[in-house]
Amino acid sequence: MSEYNEIMETKTLEAIESFDDFARTFHEYKQVNDYRLGKLEKGSSIDVLTNEKLQRLDDALDMQKRAMEQLELKQVRPALDGGVSPLRSLEHKNAFESYVRRGDESGVRSLEAKAHSIGSASDGGYLxxxxxxxxxxxxxxxxxxxxxxxxxxxxxxxxxxxxxxxxxxSVGWVSETEIRPQxxxxxxxxxxxxxxxxxxxxxxxxxxxxxxxxxxxxxxxxxxxxxxxxxxxxxxxxxxxxxxxxxxxxxxxxxxxxxxxxxxxxxxxxxxxxxxxxxxxxxxxxxxxxxxxxxxxxxxxxxxxxxxxxxxxxxxxxxxxxxxxxxxxxxxxxxxxxxxxxxxxxxxxxxxxxxxxxxxxxxxxxxxxxxxxxxxxxxxxxxxxxxxxxxxxxxxxxxxxxxxxxxxxxx
The missing domain is CATH 3.30.2400.10 (Major capsid protein gp5)
Structure with a gap:
């Protein structure tokens, strides 16, 4: 299996696990909410513990949903804040290895040209x-x-x-009607x-x-x-x-x-x-x-x-x-x-x-x-x-x- 495929499989497993967690939480959320609705239909009051549990599950769902969205974004676009996508990272790694081992500059030169880098072998090497x-x-x-x-x-x-x-x-205490100094x-x-x-x-x-x-x-x-x-x-x-x-x-x-x-x-x-x-x-x-x-x-x-x-x-x-x-x-x-x-x-x-x-x-x-x-x-x-x-x-x-x-x- 290639390194890129391993990276993608890992991210896919993370996404699956995150979704499973979300599904389990949502299933529990539905059970608690169904119980709450049943009590309301019968005209009964809702106990505090039920409301608190529902609120905790609601917060958990929001958090898990945000986590899934982040994983999805990482899979479909290059990482932000200086990161790179797995495919580009692997491409850079292979190109850099060819340069180091054999002096083949074509791969790294092409990558840095795409990235609008000013780096070249004549003025400082390759990233x-x-x-x-x-x-x-x-x-x-x-x-x-x-x-x-x-x-x-x-x-x-x-x-x-x-x-x-x-x-x-400067700061200080003043009375309600006292003039505030500049x-x-x-x-x-x-x-x-x-x-x-x-x-x-x-x-x-x-x-x-x-x-x-x-x-x-x-x-x-x-x-x-x-x-x-x-x-x-x-x-x-x-x-x-x-x-x-x-x-x-x-x-x-x-x-x-x-x-x-x-x-x-x-x-x-x-x-x-x-x-x-x-x-x-x-x-x-x-x-x-x-x-x-x-x-x-x-x-x-x-x-x-x-x-x-x-x-x-x-x-x-x-x-x-x-x-x-x-x-x-x-x-x-x-x-x-x-x-x-x-x-x-x-x-x-x-x-x-x-x-x-x-x-x-x-x-x-x-x-x-x-x-x-x-x-x-x-x-x-x-x-x-x-x-x-x-x-x-x-x-x-x-x-x-x-x-x-x-x-x-x-x-």
């Missing part, structure tokens, strides 16, 4: 199939620590412009997040490409994911914003007491390159409560493994360890009740180093992905190997300066 792009994105989120806790937005252009409300209108207008800041090109260039032998058992899409995603994730991880923390995303540690920092928009607030341990000798945990608690309550609910600690090793030794005044190991496989360790994310690109503990960050990164840091991953096949530059110049465009930066606090090891 990978949507499944491969999604797989690369999913794996990056798993192994890139900052991406995993930040907000990720996809754009079709080269830059994302985002307005942010720094200060809302309120101040909101203050907005326009934040810009340009996307920069990130590339990897895995090499393959001809024998690998000739081997029909090898899944070339899987091979490409496996080869580039680690390289992409490592470069992203560095940039999201320490990137200077030139040809790469801007890392949150490169923004201007000020003492928390002097914080203002556009800067990150910081606290200090009071000791050069170390925690205080006595009550070392106090500064960690101060860092937690430097963050506003609304941001603390989803906050995480970010530090590298050496800093985490130092933290692991600390106890509170009652003799309890501050660091708590993961409770289940795959779970996070925690520090004072908040998740701990290990990011190797955070600085080590040193004099004046901001070795620890704490905040709600989903609100504080924005990762911008430009839609599309491109692959350019190069069989000439490194013969007998075939190079695959794989590119994606990524940007990033702080979007809410309230949401991230830094802890510096210094006076």
């Amino acid at each position: 990978v199939p949507p499944e491969l792009e999604s797989e690369i994105g999913a794996r990056l989120a798993q192994i890139s620590p900052i991406r995993n806790i930040s907000t990720v937005r996809q754009v079709s252009g080269s830059i994302l412009k985002k307005p942010f409300s720094i200060k809302g209108p 309120t101040e207008s909101s203050k907005l800041a326009e934040l810009q997040f340009p996307t920069m090109e990130l590339y990897a260039m895995p090499a393959a032998t001809s024998s690998l490409l000739d081997d029909g058992v090898v899944d070339v899409e899987q091979w490409i995603s496996t080869e580039v994911e680690t390289a992409f994730a490592e470069q992203e991880g560095k940039a999201f923390i320490n990137g200077d914003g030139t040809n790469k995303p801007r890392g949150f540690l490169t923004y201007e920092t000020v003492a928390e007491s002097a914080w203002s928009w556009g800067k990150l607030g910081s606290l200090s341990t009071g000791v050069a390159g170390a925690f205080a000798a006595a009550d070392a945990s106090d500064i960690l608690l101060d860092t937690i409560y430097a963050l506003r309550a609304g941001y603390r609910q989803n906050a995480n600690w970010v530090m590298n493994r050496k800093t985490q090793a130092a933290i692991r030794k600390l106890k509170d005044k009652d003799g309890n360890y501050l660091w708590t190991p993961p409770s289940t496989p795959g779970a996070q360790a925690s520090l004072l009740g908040f998740g701990l994310v290990e990011a190797e690109d955070m600085p080590d503990i040193a004099d004046k180093a901001a070795a620890i960050a704490f905040g709600d990164f989903s609100r504080g840091y924005l990762v911008v992905d430009r839609t599309g991953v491109r692959v350019l096949r190069d069989p000439y530059s490194a013969k007998p190997y075939v190079l695959f110049y794989t590119t994606k465009r990524v940007g990033g930066g702080v979007q809410d300066f309230n949401a991230i606090k830094l802890l510096k090891f210094g006076v």
Whole structure:
């Protein structure tokens, strides 16, 4: 059975199951409604439980009907929001595989011409199939620590412009007849997040490409994911914003007491390159409560493994360890009740180093992905190997300066 037929059979089974659920609900609905009508014909009152049950069944029917309509739409038209129909997806997959294995550009060139794409082998390669792009994105989120806790937005252009409300209108209480003072207008800041090109260039032998058992899409995603994730991880923390995303540690920092928009607030341990000798945990608690309550609910600690090793030794005044190991496989360790994310690109503990960050990164840091991953096949530059110049465009930066606090090891 072809892959397309398998996809369609799966969707057909989903539609059948959805319809069966709808039919069963409707059958029960009729029974309850028939009972209600029978009571009305006899002049009897309808009990509350019957009306409630009928209402629940009515709501269920509406929900199941909407679900069936969605399945039907997916079967008769290409998916929206960047998706593609199963037939087009399979066509793209086969064309891309021919390009990668044999250098046959006719299929992908035809597809991108239909899609009015400006991509070509001479100016950046061909778009990978949507499944491969999604797989690369999913794996990056798993192994890139900052991406995993930040907000990720996809754009079709080269830059994302985002307005942010720094200060809302003034409000207050007044009596019924008191004159309402004029309120101040909101203050907005326009934040810009340009996307920069990130590339990897895995090499393959001809024998690998000739081997029909090898899944070339899987091979490409496996080869580039680690390289992409490592470069992203560095940039999201320490990137200077030139040809790469801007890392949150490169923004201007000020003492928390002097914080203002556009800067990150910081606290200090009071000791050069170390925690205080006595009550070392106090500064960690101060860092937690430097963050506003609304941001603390989803906050995480970010530090590298050496800093985490130092933290692991600390106890509170009652003799309890501050660091708590993961409770289940795959779970996070925690520090004072908040998740701990290990990011190797955070600085080590040193004099004046901001070795620890704490905040709600989903609100504080924005990762911008430009839609599309491109692959350019190069069989000439490194013969007998075939190079695959794989590119994606990524940007990033702080979007809410309230949401991230830094802890510096210094006076």
